[in-house]
Amino acid sequence: MDNCKKPELPEMVKITKVVYENPYVRTFFISRKIDAQPGQFVMVWLPGLDEKPFSLSYAGNKTAITVEEKGKFTNALFKMKTGDKIGIRGPYGNGFTLKADACVVAGGCGVAPLATLIERLKNPLVIQGARSRDRIIFKGRFKGANITTDDGTEGKKGFVTDVLEAQLMKNKFSTVYTCGPEAMMKRVFEICERHGIECEASLERFMKCGFGVCGQCEASGLRVCKDGPVFQSEKLRTIKDFGSFARLKSGEKVAISDYARWRCQ
């Protein structure tokens, strides 16, 4: 059959290295090599606790996830050291396309799924934003990145969208790739629409199965885990929930700001 009896079970892998990216974010390298498309994600299982999706911030020989400490699950993950084991299944979802002459716009932790994309693209223009200097992730990993901080403690003071607008005045891009807080991605998409430029955004929703059967991560009729998490302009135009609504664990649809608050618990 098309997807013949494909098992989707977690496999226990060793943490081989933990990198402290900043006081709030750590990168966990794992013993399993995962060849994934930039933008794909894995489900991470902490036995007896819970399971959650994380995009791969490194793939291939050095595979890793990059995690911000936010709630109970990431709390427990932050207690883990080299040699400890976590469960992994995947990779899941589609991924970003790899277009030449691209611009990459990353906000906060949203840089994680974009990192392997940036490394695979030829000289993309990178715009990376963070709240402040001590929140920047992967410092020095992307040569020539345009850094912005909300408080001006590093790079340009202001938002990634300001830099994007300015760049679009003087440069031409085929595609703008983006990941970050959904309100930011929505603004990036709107700017792209105004300039008639293709956009690809990686969405985040609460997930269960990760392989397209339960429907939990639904956004306007699309499954973020299977039809996404990366959506191109054509789809983004049809996703009414984009930037507006997301579902809680019960399936209740709420304002995206309420969803974001709930996810931090």
Added chain:
Amino acid sequence: MNLETSLCGIKLANPVILASGILGVSRALLSEVIRNGAGAVTIKSISLEAREGHKNPTVIAFDAGLMNAVGYSNPGAAAAKKEFAGLKSLGAPVFASIIGQDASEFEKVAEALANLEFSAIEIPLSCPHTPGFGTLAGQDTPEKTREIVRAVIKKTKLPVFVKLSPITRNIGDVARAAEKAGASAITAVNTMGPGMIINIDAKKPVLGFRMGGVSGPALKPVAIRCVYDIYESVKIPIIGTGGVATGRDAIEMMMAGATAIGVGSAVHYRGMDVFKKICSEMSEWMYENGYERFDEITGAAHG
């Protein structure tokens, strides 16, 4: 080939129905399933109050099927009224699925959803992984089945389908109790078990609830036998559900006694367009074997 059929007086473009619990969380997603060829769709079960369900992992796949312990997460009856407004325009019948811890809760959910454009109400008395509901609450006995069916029927004019458990002893007796109490159809079957998968490297059961309902290929022969037994016991139609992934599986389920076919786990094996695929395979098989109508197939394996 024309696959049109009728189930309890409800006209279906084809007999392949989305089973409850798969994809049915929103009107928009139901619309996608219908676009992918489903003859009817069933929503994910709704309880009176919102439920978060069990912890992840809640749905996993193993080499012979799927196992889930979602734990009836749903936004509750009030939110469901908003989510499932305007169903007529979807272009295919939509079946409600309602749950309760006792007959009066079933009644209240049926009442709450009464003004929506559902074509039938399914009541699963057979979930194997949610304390307070289904088999874990003993709702699968003939007595409880009779009590709950009677309560729901009082609150609705719609046909009521009763979804049975494959682990129930003498499933024909439960089906007969449902029929006598006024049910219009039997959905057979729910997931079986509960089963358990342990990750030996973690020394822990994988599912958050530790155990869960088994569906997919592992369930199919059990489901076929259940439908066969039920067909011998009742006159009302059967929606044969459990491991159907191909047109041949669907024909097999019909020969056991099914009038319509429920499909769920096969979305994993063959994609969202599994409904279209099953339909075209059924019609191909019927053409090659000289069948023109489903009533020549339903129950053909009996006698």
